[in-house]
Amino acid sequence: MAKIVVSFLLVLCANVFAAQNNVLNVDRAIPNSMHLSFPNDNNITPKKSDFSILNYVLMSNEEGERWAVITLTNLASGKRELNQEHLLALFADGSRLTPSEFKLGFNGKQTQSVTVSFTEHKFPILSVYSSNDQ
Secondary structure, three states: OHHHHHHHHHHHHHHHHHHHHHOOEEOOOOOOOOOOOOOOOOOOOOOOOOEEEEEEEEEEOOOOEEEEEEEEEEOOOOOEEEEHHHOEEEEOOOOEEOOOOOEEEEOOOOEEEEEEEEEEOOOOEEEEEOOOOO
8 A cells, every 4th residue: 555655646746847847937038139140041031021029038948848928019000910930039059940830910000919839949049030120
């Protein structure tokens, strides 16, 4: 009986520890004015859009998941749809990636926040940008 209780407690502790590794933490803020100059040999750029990023908060967990809460404004007077192709993240190894698939509708001149996933990556995100923020 004691072995069963100990085994149960070990499984329970392992599950609690695993759940704690999934928790997202806000990463240290990097000023938007910081100039980064990684080469972009493949000319990876976000799709042209009418969206401008006002600010973003970067988050990650110990498993390497990378997330961002991004606040954007639709600069156009008409309705527009934001999707993953309009955004890029610059990682600390110089790579650039779009977030996981998503869509968000905007009215003209509207500002909204969206939380997006950049999946798992070994290196942290340094910045997030649209075609109007480069």
